Each structure stands twice: as C-alpha cells, then as structure tokens.
Amino acid sequence: MPQMKNRSLVSINDFSKEEILHILDLAEEFEANPNQKLLEGKVVGSLFFEPSTRTRLSFETAINRLGGRVVGFSDSASSSATKGESLKDTIQMVSRYADLIVMRHPLEGSARYASEQSLVPVINAGDGANQHPTQTMLDLYSIRKTQGKLDDLNIFLVGDLKYGRTVHSLLMALSDFNPTFHFVSPEELRMPREYKLFLEEHGIPYYEHGELSEIIDEADIIYMTRVQKERFSDPMEYERVKNAYVLKRNMLKGTKDNMRVLHPLPRVNEIHTDVDASPKAYYFDQARNGVFARMALIAAVMGLK
Amino acid sequence: MPQMKNRSLVSINDFSKEEILHILDLAEEFEANPNQKLLEGKVVGSLFFEPSTRTRLSFETAINRLGGRVVGFSDSASSSATKGESLKDTIQMVSRYADLIVMRHPLEGSARYASEQSLVPVINAGDGANQHPTQTMLDLYSIRKTQGKLDDLNIFLVGDLKYGRTVHSLLMALSDFNPTFHFVSPEELRMPREYKLFLEEHGIPYYEHGELSEIIDEADIIYMTRVQKERFSDPMEYERVKNAYVLKRNMLKGTKDNMRVLHPLPRVNEIHTDVDASPKAYYFDQARNGVFARMALIAAVMGLK
Amino acid sequence: MPQMKNRSLVSINDFSKEEILHILDLAEEFEANPNQKLLEGKVVGSLFFEPSTRTRLSFETAINRLGGRVVGFSDSASSSATKGESLKDTIQMVSRYADLIVMRHPLEGSARYASEQSLVPVINAGDGANQHPTQTMLDLYSIRKTQGKLDDLNIFLVGDLKYGRTVHSLLMALSDFNPTFHFVSPEELRMPREYKLFLEEHGIPYYEHGELSEIIDEADIIYMTRVQKERFSDPMEYERVKNAYVLKRNMLKGTKDNMRVLHPLPRVNEIHTDVDASPKAYYFDQARNGVFARMALIAAVMGLK
Numbered sequence: 002m003p004q005m006k007n008r009s010l011v012s013i014n015d016f017s018k019e020e021i022l023h024i025l026d027l028a029e030e031f032e033a034n035p036n037q038k039l040l041e042g043k044v045v046g047s048l049f050f051e052p053s054t055r056t057r058l059s060f061e062t063a064i065n066r067l068g069g070r071v072v073g074f075s076d077s078a079s080s081s082a083t084k085g086e087s088l089k090d091t092i093q094m095v096s097r098y099a100d101l102i103v104m105r106h107p108l109e110g111s112a113r114y115a116s117e118q119s120l121v122p123v124i125n126a127g128d129g130a131n132q133h134p135t136q137t138m139l140d141l142y143s144i145r146k147t148q149g150k151l152d153d154l155n156i157f158l159v160g161d162l163k164y165g166r167t168v169h170s171l172l173m174a175l176s177d178f179n180p181t182f183h184f185v186s187p188e189e190l191r192m193p194r195e196y197k198l199f200l201e202e203h204g205i206p207y208y209e210h211g212e213l214s215e216i217i218d219e220a221d222i223i224y225m226t227r228v229q230k231e232r233f234s235d236p237m238e239y240e241r242v243k244n245a246y247v248l249k250r251n252m253l254k255g256t257k258d259n260m261r262v263l264h265p266l267p268r269v270n271e272i273h274t275d276v277d278a279s280p281k282a283y284y285f286d287q288a289r290n291g292v293f294a295r296m297a298l299i300a301a302v303m304g305l306k
Numbered sequence: 307m308p309q310m311k312n313r314s315l316v317s318i319n320d321f322s323k324e325e326i327l328h329i330l331d332l333a334e335e336f337e338a339n340p341n342q343k344l345l346e347g348k349v350v351g352s353l354f355f356e357p358s359t360r361t362r363l364s365f366e367t368a369i370n371r372l373g374g375r376v377v378g379f380s381d382s383a384s385s386s387a388t389k390g391e392s393l394k395d396t397i398q399m400v401s402r403y404a405d406l407i408v409m410r411h412p413l414e415g416s417a418r419y420a421s422e423q424s425l426v427p428v429i430n431a432g433d434g435a436n437q438h439p440t441q442t443m444l445d446l447y448s449i450r451k452t453q454g455k456l457d458d459l460n461i462f463l464v465g466d467l468k469y470g471r472t473v474h475s476l477l478m479a480l481s482d483f484n485p486t487f488h489f490v491s492p493e494e495l496r497m498p499r500e501y502k503l504f505l506e507e508h509g510i511p512y513y514e515h516g517e518l519s520e521i522i523d524e525a526d527i528i529y530m531t532r533v534q535k536e537r538f539s540d541p542m543e544y545e546r547v548k549n550a551y552v553l554k555r556n557m558l559k560g561t562k563d564n565m566r567v568l569h570p571l572p573r574v575n576e577i578h579t580d581v582d583a584s585p586k587a588y589y590f591d592q593a594r595n596g597v598f599a600r601m602a603l604i605a606a607v608m609g610l611k
Numbered sequence: 612m613p614q615m616k617n618r619s620l621v622s623i624n625d626f627s628k629e630e631i632l633h634i635l636d637l638a639e640e641f642e643a644n645p646n647q648k649l650l651e652g653k654v655v656g657s658l659f660f661e662p663s664t665r666t667r668l669s670f671e672t673a674i675n676r677l678g679g680r681v682v683g684f685s686d687s688a689s690s691s692a693t694k695g696e697s698l699k700d701t702i703q704m705v706s707r708y709a710d711l712i713v714m715r716h717p718l719e720g721s722a723r724y725a726s727e728q729s730l731v732p733v734i735n736a737g738d739g740a741n742q743h744p745t746q747t748m749l750d751l752y753s754i755r756k757t758q759g760k761l762d763d764l765n766i767f768l769v770g771d772l773k774y775g776r777t778v779h780s781l782l783m784a785l786s787d788f789n790p791t792f793h794f795v796s797p798e799e800l801r802m803p804r805e806y807k808l809f810l811e812e813h814g815i816p817y818y819e820h821g822e823l824s825e826i827i828d829e830a831d832i833i834y835m836t837r838v839q840k841e842r843f844s845d846p847m848e849y850e851r852v853k854n855a856y857v858l859k860r861n862m863l864k865g866t867k868d869n870m871r872v873l874h875p876l877p878r879v880n881e882i883h884t885d886v887d888a889s890p891k892a893y894y895f896d897q898a899r900n901g902v903f904a905r906m907a908l909i910a911a912v913m914g915l916k
Contacts, residue, residue: 036347042646042676044672044675044676046668052383054379054396055399058351058377058378058399058400058403059403061377062349062377062403062404065349065375065377066347066349070675072668072671072672072675073668074664074668074685075379076383078662078686085877085879086876086877086878086879089884090876090877090878090895091664093887093895093898094665094668094876094895094898095668097895097896097898097899097902098668098669098672098898098899098902099672266391266395266399267390267391267395268391268395269390269391274394277398285395285398285399285402286402288398288399288402288403289402289403292402292403341652357688359684359701360704363656363682363683363684363704363705363708364708366682367654367682367708367709370654370680370682371652371654380684381688571696571700571704572695572696572700573696573700574695574696579699582703590700590703590704590707591707593703593704593707593708594707594708597707597708
C-alpha cells in the first residue's frame with residue numbers, strides 16, 4: 002500500500018498511478034460506509050483566502066463526516082492577512098493549532114510554499130490557476146464510477162481548454178490510462194501546445210474540434226467547462242462562439258447509453274438546464290463524489306487508513 | 307402522530323393545528339432535556355444568503371445541541387452565488403453534501419423553490435417578506451408557555467402591521483385558537499385588508515387602534531414590531547407617529563399580571579430599555595425558546611422523534 | 612484552589628497571583644493531555660465584532676479540542692449589529708443560546724459591560740486598546756515554560772510601549788514576580804508615566820533604552836511589538852527610528868542560551884525572518900501555547916476542572 006501519511010497534497014502530479022487507484026478505492030469504501038469517526042479529536046484548519054463555497058463545503062462536510070472539527074475562515078477579509086501578516090506566518094501559526102490544513106489561495110505556488118512552512122500536512126484546495134488536485138481526484142472517481150474503469154476511454158474536453166486548470170490536471174492524470182482525447186474549443190481557447198506535446202511524446206491520440214456537435218456520439222465522458230467572456234480580446238468573437246459551446250438536451254441524442262456529462266461547477270450557462278433531467282447529466286452527483294474523494298485523501302494523509 | 311418526516315418546512319400554513327401542537331410538545335420535551343444526540347453523524351447545510359445573526363445562531367445552536375454538524379455560509383458574499391451560480395444549482399449541490407438544509411434568502415418564494423430542487427428537507431429560515439415559519443413556531447411556543455394555553459387570548463399586534471411578516475404569520479397560525487386581535491399601528495402601516503377579510507370570514511373579532519396606550523390592560527400578549535422610517539412616504543409623518551409606538555415601563559401599569567411583551571428582535575427603540583427589567587418583558591426568553599422550537603422542527607423533519 | 616467557576620474574565624487584573632498560577636498549571640495539564648472532552652454537549656458563542664484570525668482560531672481550536680461546539684461570527688458585517696441592535700441585546704440573546712461567550716469588540720470597556728449583561732460567563736478576547744487577558748496568560752505560560760519560573764527575570768519590552776496593551780498587561784501581571792524591566796522604544800512610544808509610577812511604588816527596577824542593541828545580553832525574555840507608522844505625528848521621525856527596533860539574527864549573538872524572543876503576532880517586519888530559524892525564536896510556539904492557556908481558562912470558568 003502506498004505511503005501517504007504526513008505527505009502534503011499539492012499537485013495531482015505528486016501522485017503515482019498506484020496512489021491514485023488507492024485513493025479511489027478508499028473513496029469507494031467511504032461512499033459505502035460514510036460514518037467512520039476516524040478523525041475524532043482532530044482539528045482541521047480550513048483556510049480559504051478566496052471564497053469557494055463548493056470546495057469549502059465539500060471539504061468541511063468530509064471533515065465533519067469523519068468526526069473531525071473545523072476552524073478557519075472563508076475569505077481573506079476575515080483573515081489576519083489584512084493586518085499585513087505573511088502567508089508564512091499564518092501557516093506557521095495554524096500548523097501549531099490544527100492537525101491538518103486545507104488551503105485555497107489565489108496565488109499560484111502558494112500551496113507548495115505553505116506545505117514547506119507547515120508542521121502538519123497541507124491539502125491544496127486550489128492555488129490560483131495552478132493546481133486543484135482534489136478536483137481531479139473526484140473527476141477520476143466520477144469517471145471510474147460511471148464507466149467501471151479508467152482505461153481506454155474517449156474523453157471529450159469542452160470549452161476553455163487554455164486557462165482551465167481542471168482540464169489540464171485531468172489530462173495529465175488520465176495519461177496513464179490509455180485515453181483518447183477530443184478537444185472542443187474556440188480558436189482562442191485551444192489546449193496549450195505544451196499539453197499536446199506531452200500527449201505526443203506519450204503516444205496518446207488527441208483530436209481537435211471547433212464545434213461541440215461534431216462526433217460526440219463517440220464520447221464516454223464529456224467534460225464541460227465555462228467559456229468566460231473576459232478571456233476574449235475581441236468581445237465580438239465571444240458573442241460569435243459562445244453558443245457553439247452550450248450543451249443542450251437534443252445534442253445528447255445518439256450518444257452512448259453510458260456516456261456521462263461532467264462539469265467542475267459552478268456552471269453558468271454552458272450546460273442548458275434542460276440537460277439536468279437527463280440520466281446522462283452527472284455533474285451534481287460528481288459534486289457529491291467530492292465528499293468521498295476528500296474523505297479518502299484526508300484519511301490517507303492523516304494515516305487513518 | 308403527524309407524519310412530518312422528510313417534509314420541507316416552507317410556510318407556517320403548511321402545518322395543521324395538530325402538527326403545530328405536536329411540534330410545541332416536542333419543543334417542551336427538548337427544553338426539559340436539551341442534550342439528546344439525535345443528530346449525531348448528520349451534517350446540516352446552513353445557507354444564509356443574507357446575514358441574520360439571531361436566526362442563524364439559534365439554528366446552529368439547535369443543530370449542535372442535537373449533536374449534528376454545521377457547514378455553510380453566513381452571507382452571500384462568501385457563497386458561490388457571487389460566481390453567478392443559480393439557486394437551483396447551489397441547492398442541487400448542497401443537498402448532495404448535507405442531510406438537511408436550513409436556508410435564509412432575500413427572495414420571496416425562494417424557499418418553496420429550493421424545497422422542490424432539494425434531495426433533502428429544506429427548513430425556511432426566512433424568504434424575504436414572505437415566510438419565516440420557525441419564528442412563528444417560537445412565538446406560539448412562547449405564548450403557550452407563558453399563558454398556559456393558546457386558546458381564547460387577547461393578542462395585541464403593535465407597530466408595522468403592513469409589512470411585518472411575523473405578525474401576518476402569527477395571525478394565521480393563531481386563527482385556529484379562537485383569539486381576539488387588537489391591531490395598533492399608524493395609519494400608513496395598518497393590517498392589510500386581506501388579513502382582515504380572512505378574520506371576518508372566520509368570525510374572529512379584531513379591533514384597530516391608533517394609539518398604543520389604549521386599553522392594553524386587556525392584553526394577554528403584546529407583540530411589538532419595529533416601525534421603520536423607510537416605510538413612510540412622508541418623513542414628517544414618521545416623526546409625528548414614531549413615539550406613539552414606543553412601549554415604556556409606565557405603560558405596563560394596570561396590565562394583567564400574566565401579560566407578556568414579545569418582540570421578534572432585533573429591537574431598535576420601539577421598546578424602551580426600562581421595560582427590560584420588568585417581569586412582563588419576555589422578548590429575550592422568547593429568543594431562547596427559538597432554540598427549542600428549532601430543535602423540535604429539525605427532529606420532526608429528520609424523523610428523529 | 613481558587614474559585615473561578617461562573618466568573619467572567621475581563622481583565623488580567625481580576626486574577627490573583629494564586630489564580631494565575633492555577634491557570635498556568637491547568638494549561639500545563641492540557642498540554643500534556645489535550646484530548647479531554649470536558650466541554651462535550653456545551654455550546655460556546657464566539658462573537659468577534661472585529662476580525663482577529665489568530666485569537667479566534669486559537670479559541671475555537673481550544674473549544675473544539677475540549678469537545679465543545681462553536682456558534683458565532685467573525686466580523687460585525689455578518690452580525691445583527693448592522694441592523695442597529697445594541698451590544699446589550701446581542702449579549703442578552705446569545706447568553707440564552709450558549710453556555711459561554713468569547714467576545715472580541717473594538718470598544719474599550721465593552722467586555723466588562725457584556726459580562727454584566729450576560730447570563731453566562733464572558734471571556735474577553737480583546738476590547739479595543741484596553742484588555743486582552745488571554746494573551747497575557749499565554750505570555751506568562753510561555754515565559755514560565757521556557758524559563759522554568761516566573762520569578763526574578765530580566766524582561767525586555769521592545770517597540771510601541773505607549774499604546775501596546777499586551778506589554779502593559781504583561782507588566783502588571785509580572786509585578787508579583789520580582790522582575791527587572793528594560794523598556795526599549797523610540798521617544799514617542801515610551802512606557803507611559805502611570806506604569807513607571809506603579810513600578811516605583813512597588814520597588815520594581817526598570818531601565819529605559821533608546822536602542823535595541825544595548826545590553827540585550829542580560830535579557831531572559833525579549834518581548835517584541837510592532838512599531839506602527841500611524842503612531843507618529845512626524846513621518847520623518849518614523850523613518851528615522853523604525854530600523855532601530857527591528858530584531859535581526861546577528862543581534863542575538865552574546866545573548867543568554869536560554870533567552871527567548873516573544874511577540875504577540877501578527878508580526879510585520881519588526882523581527883527579521885532570519886531570526887525564525889534560531890532556537891531563541893519562540894513566537895510561533897508562543898502562539899501554540901495560546902491554545903492550552905485558553906483551554907485552561909475555559910475549563911476554569913466552566914467549573915470543569
């Protein structure tokens with residue numbers, strides 16, 4: 002069994018394939034039996050230097066379901082950062098109060114830095130545009146749970162593939178599992194060259210598409226992301242393309258029975274609400290899986306399993 | 307015994323007379339024996355889209371006294387609503403994390419809508435000017451506890467009877483218990499015609515007064531509310547009437563021994579602080595009763611009692 | 612044993628020497644054995660009318676480690692004070708929900724006032740420039756823990772000695788233990804005359820210094836505080852003196868082996884980060900001691916020990 006105790010979790014790239022599979026197995030165990038008071042008597046610092054309801058509530062639910070207690074803050078306005086305290090000092094302090102730190106911070110690299118300062122493990126709950134490893138873990142869990150496997154899948158990544166950290170992390174994490182990727186995005190938001198080079202070096206096939214409607218009947222997973230207006234230098238261009246990346250119920254016709262639509266949420270309008278009632282809509286259940294994935298990660302770094 | 311398990315609590319009008327009495331009995335039981343860990347292992351989502359310290363702390367105290375755990379937010383600034391997420395999506399998400407949702411939202415009708423979207427019961431902690439059923443329940447509990455009964459009472463409602471949702475809900479809820487109502491308010495803030503029609507149809511007597519000092523010696527309950535300046539089209543009119551609706555200690559002379567003054571709080575200046583030391587001042591104990599009433603409601607919808 | 616049950620803790624001056632030593636012994640006990648569920652089934656109101664991450668997280672960690680539950684708010688924006696509610700009413704309310712109140716408030720004297728209004732004990736977590744008794748208690752605990760005693764020590768207080776409440780409280784609390792004080796500050800921020808008079812009346816020696824580098828080799832404890840620009844009427848004067856009160860690693864040469872540097876935190880730049888790795892830097896461990904000191908104080912006023 003992989004040794005994860007006392008390790009910080011900063012990037013999905015820190016996990017070996019074996020470790021990922023171990024965490025997914027653990028998550029499955031927690032889903033089957035969620036009331037395990039493994040964290041009783043432990044205090045977790047939940048430090049959100051920027052608001053993120055979904056991620057924070059998911060973590061805090063996981064901690065509470067494990068029997069642990071939460072102290073922390075939900076935005077930097079109520080943190081001592083407003084008094085000019087450095088991140089180093091905040092982490093030095095909280096790591097002397099708590100047994101584990103969960104941190105969301107707007108600055109890229111802040112999670113790695115915090116893990117170096119902390120006396121207790123740090124779980125990265127998102128550091129700017131950089132990493133959000135627990136999101137990737139719940140994405141993997143959702144894919145395996147719905148497809149019965151991680152291997153040999155046709156994965157469609159849709160929307161903002163340039164800036165979206167979730168699609169980049171998912172791409173890297175799936176690369177061990179013989180995937181075929183389809184990238185669907187406007188010209189301005191295409192998958193960066195470095196990721197395509199990575200896939201080429203590893204002999205992983207990928208295809209680029211300009212339209213969502215193309216060949217999605219081959220998809221096992223359609224992973225949607227937000228196309229944000231502010232990413233476009235030309236607002237006219239945004240207006241032109243935005244509707245090309247909205248998933249609607251009628252587009253699901255002809256897709257595989259077992260295909261599932263994922264989205265890291267929050268969604269704005271890139272998935273029409275008429276999709277919600279489809280059995281292929283999985284994004285809300287995907288959010289629920291986050292609780293189990295986070296229980297598994299917490300249990301692993303705390304050496305509770 | 308009424309079947310309330312898994313029901314959402316949106317409006318006081320959803321409760322039958324029998325159900326109200328059942329909840330009041332339960333609240334009495336919790337007051338006598340508050341440490342019952344019925345909610346152990348359960349997580350409650352406490353979603354306050356607008357701040358409300360009293361209601362939030364009362365609910366969170368109730369949940370904690372029952373042994374449950376709380377996750378949530380105390381204002382919309384730290385919620386994902388700021389990222390443009392719809393209420394539907396927030397409720398879909400949280401109802402997959404938590405076993406119960408308590409929600410305060412500024413929009414009328416939002417609680418009913420949330421209850422339709424949620425996989426778990428929703429307790430309305432106030433939806434705009436519309437409903438605040440747990441406030442009404444604690445008002446009823448306070449009246450029964452101080453008067454020994456709910457029937458045949460002289461109820462004085464004072465202040466803003468036009469916009470005050472608490473007085474409207476209380477009026478509806480008491481209508482099954484043969485009350486006599488006295489409405490004391492400035493001309494601009496009189497009880498709306500629809501409520502008076504309702505009382506007439508049900509043969510319930512009511513009287514309207516322009517002055518607080520009139521005949522309050524007949525009162526069993528004086529229920530005070532805030533008269534807010536912003537409700538007046540003519541600020542001069544506000545200045546003229548505001549002092550007519552301030553309760554002072556000397557006005558309590560001649561009132562019944564068992565009369566009690568209630569107020570949903572927060573008070574600003576409509577009850578002079580010299581009333582606080584009177585044994586007839588009950589508004590702070592009324593707030594405490596809220597914890598027991600909410601424990602009862604939570605236990606009922608969770609099927610714990 | 613001193614009788615502290617049901618007493619509010621407003622000022623360090625409310626504690627006798629015997630009571631202080633009793634609390635320090637209790638804190639030691641909690642440090643040795645932190646998992647004592649003495650507060651199980653109890654709810655603590657954590658009312659922070661102004662943000663203070665360190666103090667709030669320290670208290671909330673202490674409460675959770677004792678098995679208690681927390682309800683409250685972390686800044687006044689999400690409190691009902693924004694609706695014009697008086698402090699009296701807020702305390703009347705919360706003291707009917709919770710078994711204990713921890714309060715931070717910007718107004719001097721607010722803690723004493725709250726303790727008079729409350730039905731349950733109030734622990735002052737800082738009332739403006741006035742008192743912050745739990746900080747003093749953790750300072751004393753840190754001094755005794757590192758020096759093996761409180762008596763006969765050379766205490767250097769450095770920085771803003773005029774406005775710093777922590778140094779004033781520490782001075783008063785140590786006066787029973789035969790200290791020698793050294794005050795190191797710019798002219799504008801010297802220890803106020805009233806405190807020097809107090810020391811003279813009690814026959815306690817003190818020395819004033821204009822430079823940090825002077826004779827610190829005699830120190831047992833160097834207690835650093837922030838020198839804030841806004842305290843100076845002449846900004847040029849601030850620029851002139853600010854570097855004279857920054858502690859750097861090379862200044863620790865020649866100091867006693869057992870000397871320790873304390874700071875109430877948050878630090879800005881008055882201790883250079885090159886000091887952090889020195890075994891004489893104690894400010895982060897001092898922060899940890901706050902959890903044990905607060906567990907002790909809570910246990911004492913709740914009559915749990």
